[in-house]
Amino acid sequence: MALVVRGLSKAYGAKRVLEGVDLEVEAGQIHALLGPNGSGKSTLIRCLSGAIVPDTGTMEVGGVEHHAFTPREAITAGTSVIYQNFSLVPNLTVADNVFLGDERRAGVQIDHAMQNKETERLLEQFGRSIRPRMLVSLLSVGDRQLVEIAKALHRQPKLLILDEPTAALGEQETKQLGKHLRGLRDAGLAILYVTHIIGEVFAIADRVTVLRDGHVVLTNDVSRVNPAQVIAAISPGSSPRTETDSRRRVADEGSVLDLDQVTVDGVGPLSLSLRTGEILSVFGLLGSGRTELVEGIYGRRRIESGQLRVRGRPYRATSPRAALRAGIVLVAGDRIRQSIFDKLSSIDNMLLPHFARLSRWFTRRTRTERLVFGDTAKRIRLQPDDPRVLAWALSGGNQQKLAVGRWLAALEHVDVLLLDEPTQGIDVGARRDLYELMRHLARDEGKAILFTSSDPEETLSLADRVLVLRRGQIVAELPREACTEQKILSIAHGAEITSSAVPSSSTA
Secondary structure, eight states: OOEEEEEEEEEETTEEEEEEEEEEEOTTOEEEEEOOTTSSHHHHHHHHHTSSOOSEEEEEETTEEESOOOHHHHHHHTEEEEOSSOOOOTTSBHHHHHTTTSOOEETTEEOHHHHHHHHHHHHHTTTOOOOTTSBGGGSOHHHHHHHHHHHHHTTOOSEEEEESTTTTOOHHHHHHHHHHHHHHHHTTOEEEEEOSOHHHHHHHOSEEEEEETTEEEEEEEGGGOOHHHHHHHHSOOOOOOOTTTTSOOOGGGOEEEEEEEEEETTEEEEEEEEETTOEEEEEEOTTSSHHHHHHHHTTSSOEEEEEEEETTEEOOOOSHHHHHHTTEEEEOSOHHHHTOOTTSBHHHHHHGGGHHHHOBTTBOOHHHHHHHHHHHHHHHTOSSOOTTSBGGGSOHHHHHHHHHHHHHTTGGGOSEEEEESTTTTOOHHHHHHHHHHHHHHHHTTOOEEEEEESOHHHHHHHOSEEEEEETTEEEEEEEGGGOOHHHHHHHHHTOOOOOSOOOSOOBO
């Protein structure tokens, strides 16, 4: 057995991320690992790679038992991990990347000829014309993925772990990668394949395990389960939510934002309408194109084709400044890199775009700023609501509230609020506050809200209407009343379920 995990547990304070996880991966097997956001997949991978030390349990690689790894010990034991974000250096050659940190030398010089020859041998099995002397920056995304695999194989691993390997790949590149991985499996390599996409499981995997809330809820041979069972394990059957039933319906009040055959960064063409007072969910898995869509509307990505209209008038999404002039704002998905200035105070973070409007004769009016901050902090339930607190000292949930509050401080100028994964990585209490705020903005103030999500529960809690995005295309448009968690997950995975009664787990 290439990998045997027994009773692996990990907690952060009172929150248990993994609890008694058992997992086995055989040599010559592709074992798919799935689970919803927060299920513990990433924590498990980090335990196996040495990035995290588990609290209890053992990890056996190649017959040798370990209670914990350092990153170097994990590599020495025979584990190689390929993460979603490539570790390649674009300005180095393919061969230099493959041998980075493990260079072959002839005396004191790097033996480039030997490295090129070995790299060529590693890449031959993929049947691609990737030359060892090529700069990585000149390769396609699919070929960079193969270079990552060659880099891992160079270490002769017993276990290869791939974390969402097709997130940035097109359909054809995904099929080619599957073909290459099956070849590696047939050569005896053990592969742990982490994915969100059900179709990939049934296309290439031999066995499947589903994690949910830190527990293994399904493990079985792929030949003995069907897509409905896997979906049910990821998200147990549930009825539509009722939180938004009382929302005032405003569908007849007209469209505030229209997209007509819009293409942005290879995503699309997409057509949609967002109505006044409506909360529209764009539901999609990692790599579906949801972030490209909202960033295109906001002018952070180039619109390649198609037309946009705001309240019936042509709108050119050339920049965030143009979006703000049109009454469109965006709360970005990566708050740490894109929204929050961690060394600035809460008040400076919130009012940064509004200093000129609130000033007089180019001088900041401290009293006015504090009044605006206080009113907005109360609306978003910011804790603590002290304007002097630095952003880095706030919890993730309160940082997200601050990012939303930045635009609420000028709400009279906002018609459309775009939110990209608005509650990613925040606690339950902060989620509840943001949900209530979004409902209030739509129901009572008539704002049009478009939010992206990969969380089906969140989607059903908030949305009036759901668009399901898969590989850059809208594949379904559903009223909230017609949705269940299983249904939208199934469509997003490309595994539409027709049976209403499916088991939630299966173990063998």
